[in-house]
Amino acid sequence: MGTLIIYLTYVAYAFIVAVYAFKVTKWLAMPPHIRWDLYPVIHEKHYHYGGSYYEQQEWWTKPRPKNRWRSLLYSLKDNLYMGQYYKSNPLYWLFLLPWHLGFILIITFHILCFFAATAMLGGLDIGAASGQLAGVAFYYLLLVTGGIAFVTGTFGSIGMGIIRLADRSLRKYSMPMNFFNYLFFLVVYGSGLFAWLVLDPTLDEYRAYWLGLITLSPPVLHPMTLLHIILFDIFLIYLPFTRSTHYITRILAYFFIRWDDEPNQPGSKMEGKINTLLAQNVSWEGPHIATGKTWVEVAIEPGFPDAKKDNKG
Amino acid sequence: MNKLIHVKDFSRPGGQLTEIDPAELMPLPPPYDKMEKAPIRQLTDEQRKRMDASLDGIVAIGLTPPATPEEEKAFIEKFLAGLEKLFTVENNWTFLLPLVHTLDYCVKCQVCSDACPTYEASGHQEIYRPTMRPEILRRIISTYIKKENSLLRKFKDSDIDLNWQTLARLAELAYRCTLCRRCAQVCLLGCDNALISREIRKIFSQQMGIAPKEIHEKGSVQQLKVGSSTGMTPAALRNVLEFAEEEIEEKTGRKIKIPVDKKGADMLLIHNAGEFLAWPENLEAFAITLDAAGVDWTISSEITGYDSVNYGVWYDDFQFARVAIRQSQVAKNLGVRKISLGECGHAHKAGIVIADRVLTGDLNIPRESILPLLEDIVLSGKIKLDPSRNNFPVTLHDPCNMVRLMGIVKPQRRILEKICPQFREMTPQGVENYCCGGGSGFAITQSTNFPDWRSAVSGRMKLKQILDAFQDIPGAEIKKYVCAPCSNCKGQFRDMFEYYGVWKKSGILYGGLVELIVNAMVDIEKPFIQWEWH
Numbered sequence: 001m002g003t004l005i006i007y008l009t010y011v012a013y014a015f016i017v018a019v020y021a022f023k024v025t026k027w028l029a030m031p032p033h034i035r036w037d038l039y040p041v042i043h044e045k046h047y048h049y050g051g052s053y054y055e056q057q058e059w060w061t062k063p064r065p066k067n068r069w070r071s072l073l074y075s076l077k078d079n080l081y082m083g084q085y086y087k088s089n090p091l092y093w094l095f096l097l098p099w100h101l102g103f104i105l106i107i108t109f110h111i112l113c114f115f116a117a118t119a120m121l122g123g124l125d126i127g128a129a130s131g132q133l134a135g136v137a138f139y140y141l142l143l144v145t146g147g148i149a150f151v152t153g154t155f156g157s158i159g160m161g162i163i164r165l166a167d168r169s170l171r172k173y174s175m176p177m178n179f180f181n182y183l184f185f186l187v188v189y190g191s192g193l194f195a196w197l198v199l200d201p202t203l204d205e206y207r208a209y210w211l212g213l214i215t216l217s218p219p220v221l222h223p224m225t226l227l228h229i230i231l232f233d234i235f236l237i238y239l240p241f242t243r244s245t246h247y248i249t250r251i252l253a254y255f256f257i258r259w260d261d262e263p264n265q266p267g268s269k270m271e272g273k274i275n276t277l278l279a280q281n282v283s284w285e286g287p288h289i290a291t292g293k294t295w296v297e298v299a300i301e302p303g304f305p306d307a308k309k310d311n312k313g
Numbered sequence: 314m315n316k317l318i319h320v321k322d323f324s325r326p327g328g329q330l331t332e333i334d335p336a337e338l339m340p341l342p343p344p345y346d347k348m349e350k351a352p353i354r355q356l357t358d359e360q361r362k363r364m365d366a367s368l369d370g371i372v373a374i375g376l377t378p379p380a381t382p383e384e385e386k387a388f389i390e391k392f393l394a395g396l397e398k399l400f401t402v403e404n405n406w407t408f409l410l411p412l413v414h415t416l417d418y419c420v421k422c423q424v425c426s427d428a429c430p431t432y433e434a435s436g437h438q439e440i441y442r443p444t445m446r447p448e449i450l451r452r453i454i455s456t457y458i459k460k461e462n463s464l465l466r467k468f469k470d471s472d473i474d475l476n477w478q479t480l481a482r483l484a485e486l487a488y489r490c491t492l493c494r495r496c497a498q499v500c501l502l503g504c505d506n507a508l509i510s511r512e513i514r515k516i517f518s519q520q521m522g523i524a525p526k527e528i529h530e531k532g533s534v535q536q537l538k539v540g541s542s543t544g545m546t547p548a549a550l551r552n553v554l555e556f557a558e559e560e561i562e563e564k565t566g567r568k569i570k571i572p573v574d575k576k577g578a579d580m581l582l583i584h585n586a587g588e589f590l591a592w593p594e595n596l597e598a599f600a601i602t603l604d605a606a607g608v609d610w611t612i613s614s615e616i617t618g619y620d621s622v623n624y625g626v627w628y629d630d631f632q633f634a635r636v637a638i639r640q641s642q643v644a645k646n647l648g649v650r651k652i653s654l655g656e657c658g659h660a661h662k663a664g665i666v667i668a669d670r671v672l673t674g675d676l677n678i679p680r681e682s683i684l685p686l687l688e689d690i691v692l693s694g695k696i697k698l699d700p701s702r703n704n705f706p707v708t709l710h711d712p713c714n715m716v717r718l719m720g721i722v723k724p725q726r727r728i729l730e731k732i733c734p735q736f737r738e739m740t741p742q743g744v745e746n747y748c749c750g751g752g753s754g755f756a757i758t759q760s761t762n763f764p765d766w767r768s769a770v771s772g773r774m775k776l777k778q779i780l781d782a783f784q785d786i787p788g789a790e791i792k793k794y795v796c797a798p799c800s801n802c803k804g805q806f807r808d809m810f811e812y813y814g815v816w817k818k819s820g821i822l823y824g825g826l827v828e829l830i831v832n833a834m835v836d837i838e839k840p841f842i843q844w845e846w847h
Contacts, residue, residue: 030410031402034630035666036508038497039720039744050744052720054665057685058651084501088424096422172319173421173444175470246418246502253418253503257411261720264669264677271673278673280403284519285391288534289631295403299634299671304534 002218005229009213012233019240024248032273033257041259042071052261060263071259075251080104092167095159102153102189103244106232109145109206116142117210126207139202146203150196153189157182181242188235191228199224318439320448323482324474330440330482331369333766337436339773342780342787345813352769354762364761365481369440372761373488373525374517376481385477388521392480393457395520396450399512400458407630407670412512415504416451419444425496425506430747430774431489441489443496443506446513449473449483484523487513491752491771492627493713498744510753514628524628528754532624533632537639541586541620542757550619553589553596554612561597565837569604571596574647575611581649582610582683583640583664585657585800586620588825592803595656598827598841599683605834606690611647618643621660622800626667627753637668641676651679653686656825658712658799659752662719682715684798684826688724691731691830698833700732702840705792707733707829708782710775710806711746712799720744725798725826732833733796739782747774749797751805768812772805776813779821789820792844798826807847816846 040050043066053059078084082100085093116126116138126135126142161182164174196203205225212219221229264270278296285291288303318331335352356366364375379385398404399412425443426432432441439445455461455471466472473479490510497505517523524530536542545553554571561569572578582603588595603610613619617639625633644652654661665680672678690696709729715721722743729736739746749756750772758764783793797803806823815821822844832841 027410027414030413031406032670033410034407034670036408036411036505037666037718037720038494038505039717039722041720044720046720046723049722050717050720051722054682054719054721055685055724057681057689058679059681060679078501082501084424084499085422088427088499089422092422169423169426169442170421172439173423173448175468177468177470180468243418243420246420249414249418250502253411253414257414257505258497258503264673266674266677270670271677274670275673277402277406278671280406282404283398283401284395284404284631285521286519286629287522289519295406298631299638301635302537303631303635304538 002212002220005226005233006213006216006218008230008233012236016236016240020245020248023240023245024252027249027252028256031277032270035260036257037261038258041261042074042254043067043259044261071255072251075254079247079251089167092163092170095156095163097156098152099156099160099185102149102156102185103247105145105149106153106189106192109142109149110210110232112138112142112145113206113210114214116207117214120207120211121214127202142203142206146192146196146206150189150193154186154193157186157189161186177242184238185235188228188231191224191231195222195224195228320445320452321473323449324476324479326476326478327367329367329370331438333369333371333435333438333770335769337438338769339434339436339777341773341777342784344818345776345780348813353765356761360761365478365485367478368482368485369438369489369766371485371489371763371766373758373763374484374523375760376484376523378481379477388477389475389480391521392516393453393475395516396453397458398520399516405512405515405630408508408512408515411505411508415506415509416447416454418502419447419500419504419506420502421448424499424501425504428495428499430493430495430750431491431771434773434777435770440486443490446483446486446490447506447509449479449486450509450513453479483513484517487511487517488525488754488758489771491713491748491750491755493748493752494717495713495745495748498717511627515630518629519631525754525758525760527757527759528624528628529632532622532754532757533629533636536617536620536622536624537632537635538616540616540618542622542624543586543590543620545586545589545620547614547616547619550586550589550614553593557589557593557597557600560593561601564597564839564841565601567601567604567837569600571600572611573614577648578611579609579650580611581618581644581647581652582612582655583619583621583652583660584612584655585622585660587622587800587804588655588657591807592800592825592847594828594841594843595800595825598825598831599655601831601834601837601841602687602690602696602827605696607695608686608690610653611649613643613647615643615646621654621657621664623660623663623668624754626659626663633663633667634671637664637671638676640664641668641672641678644678645675649678651681653681653683655683656798656800656827658714659801661712661721662714666719682719682721682724684715684721684724684728687827687830688728691728696830697835698732698830699835700734700833702833702835703733703829704735705794706735706737706783706786707794707796708737708739708779709742710739710749710779710795710797710799710802710823711742711744712797712802713746713748713752715799716746717744725796728826728830729796732829737782739778747778749775749799749802749805750809751801756801756804756808764808765812767805768809772809775805776809776815780819783819783821787819789816789818791820793819793821794829794842795821795823796826796829797823822846 452473
């Protein structure tokens with residue numbers, strides 16, 4: 001059983017990383033699109049009021065500095081705080097924020113467990129009474145991240161289910177999958193919360209489990225902790241089938257759609273890519289479009305019905 | 314009852330899905346809180362037979378129902394074929410990424426609903442939610458394109474019955490969104506539900522040849538055919554310019570020759586040709602200002618080169634590209650150094666930003682807004698201005714395309730702060746502004762009762778904003794000015810103010826930015842702005 005859990009854990013992590021990587025790569029591999037920027041663009045100098053380089057005369061002759069760090073910090077802060085939800089629907093935010101914190105912290109907790117176990121292999125003693133500072137720090141860090149993850153995840157999963165049912169506009173656009181998710185995630189977090197509060201208040205078993213994972217020697221765990229670990233592995237496998245990739249793609253959408261204000265310069269790489277796209281044949285069938293011609297051929301035709309007939313002839 | 318509508322109701326055969334109830338609309342301040350007439354005209358029985366109005370009793374497209382089941386089947390199949398093309402690189406590289414992102418990642422949290430002025434002003438009409446159109450499209454994709462397993466569809470609640478009625482309602486619904494993209498601005502996941510409206514319009518136009526007449530047939534097609542969506546030919550343009558020159562002389566005593574087709578000029582200025590007919594004072598004010606500042610500019614008299622509008626930006630990639638390419642060709646032939654766009658919001662976004670990735674090689678001529686140049690003229694002291702000539706209350710409308718979608722926020726404000734002592738902002742303003750209600754082609758759509766709808770519903774939030782900006786001086790005895798540096802917005806204000814009697818009741822006039830500059834010029838004797846309703 002212990003060996004099986006070790007395999008399951010490795011499969012779960014490999015699966016989530018592979019599917020997320022596939023999804024993100026697929027997203028990034030999409031062709032360039034028409035510019036569709038939306039202001040404020042955070043890397044712009046005048047982002048605080050939504051200004052752009054178009055406010056200058058002959059903008060193409062001026063430098064266009066971009067503060068990418070500000071953009072990155074802005075999007076990360078948005079991931080953690082979700083201010084627009086607070087402004088728009090504070091009650092929803094009250095449950096949504098802890099729910100998301102649960103996700104972020106439970107993953108952080110497990111990553112920290114991995115590092116803790118690695119450090120233990122190197123001889124670090126982790127515990128409240130450890131003689132080593134790093135050992136004490138690891139102990140409390142794991143306790144804080146794990147504890148908060150279990151509490152906020154449980155609270156958020158219950159709250160999200162309730163608010164989705166109670167709020168008319170949310171209920172109408174909810175699907176059975178939403179409620180399945182809330183219930184499943186509640187079981188995952190709830191089992192972790194129970195194991196922590198009742199059986200393993202120091203979270204010692206998780207460190208042992210991760211140590212076992214690294215050394216490929218299955219540890220002996222309490223069945224409740226074991227249950228939570230199995231559920232968590234299933235949770236990792238299930239996540240890619242939900243819209244959870246939005247943690248990453250929303251940042252990409254900010255950078256590559258909403259804040260993409262890079263002008264197309266003659267002779268640029270972008271121009272080359274566009275020329276390739278313009279050379280592809282289109283199959284639209286509207287009366288003003290000559291099906292089968294290339295994008296650019298269609299675009300340089302006059303397009304009114306008489307002209308189309310002439311072209312076909 | 315309107316709030317109980319569900320996505321599945323879109324497939325309900327026959328009958329009208331919802332009705333705009335005047336009692337449910339967002340309240341307006343007095344005296345507009347009590348309308349004397351019903352806000353939206355009812356269609357006649359004859360109109361109802363001829364045009365589908367089964368969404369909300371309003372007609373923008375007015376599809377004719379199919380005569381036979383075979384016709385209905387062919388209609389559905391053609392739509393589905395178009396929908397598939399929307400997800401192919403060769404057919405839709407232009408918007409594939411933002412489209413797929415929105416459909417894949419929207420979690421239907423409804424934050425965008427609160428940001429939508431149409432949804433809010435309608436009294437929360439369920440059908441106008443920004444998430445409604447994507448949800449219908451998502452379900453059609455799940456059921457008829459991906460053909461997902463029925464159990465999975467139940468789990469994801471992604472079933473929908475597809476019939477002619479569903480698509481007719483969806484087509485109309487795509488024309489109840491002004492594409493102001495306020496919804497996209499508040500989305501934490503980077504989704505853009507307004508874009509979905511545009512992409513639905515695209516399927517209907519590019520695959521099925523269906524679009525409102527004013528936008529396609531009388532709009533972009535006419536522009537490419539005769540030169541302007543107004544129907545103005547190059548010969549008619551010459552007459553208009555002559556008339557403008559005469560008017561300039563009459564109003565200011567100045568003899569100004571508007572430069573036309575001047576080879577090698579520094580700047581090709583392209584106006585929205587609607588100005589020439591509806592608000593020639595805008596064209597005249599530009600001529601006076603640029604002449605006084607010594608700018609080397611020209612207007613083109615070539616087909617498409619004297620009308621900056623580009624309606625394709627709202628519904629059809631090819632119509633958009635055709636106009637953008639021709640405008641650039643005109644500039645190239647003239648040998649100008651740059652193209653400048655006059656006071657027209659969508660022409661700004663289309664010509665300067667969106668055309669950017671369609672124009673390649675020597676067609677990629679530098680393009681800019683006229684506003685920074687006007688700012689320079691005003692602030693540099695190149696012309697003498699007396700702000701006391703504009704000593705009346707002025708507020709500023711931010712055209713969505715120019716401001717939220719392009720980030721041109723301050724130049725117009727710095728001009729107004731310099732020349733209008735009683736300038737006041739609306740709330741919210743800048744990139745958070747509300748659409749005039751005439752965006753995405755609505756201002757020019759005159760089909761049956763559609764103008765009533767855009768005055769009563771899509772423009773309602775903007776009217777409230779304007780009235781609120783002047784709430785300390787509500788009466789008609791003090792004349793007030795809404796500065797709208799956009800032709801389409803002015804068209805909407807003209808119709809909406811007329812609809813509510815705003816000039817008579819509140820003394821509010823609308824106009825452009827450059828008119829205020831000329832009105833403040835010290836060496837022009839008579840006031841340029843005429844306080845007459847037009």
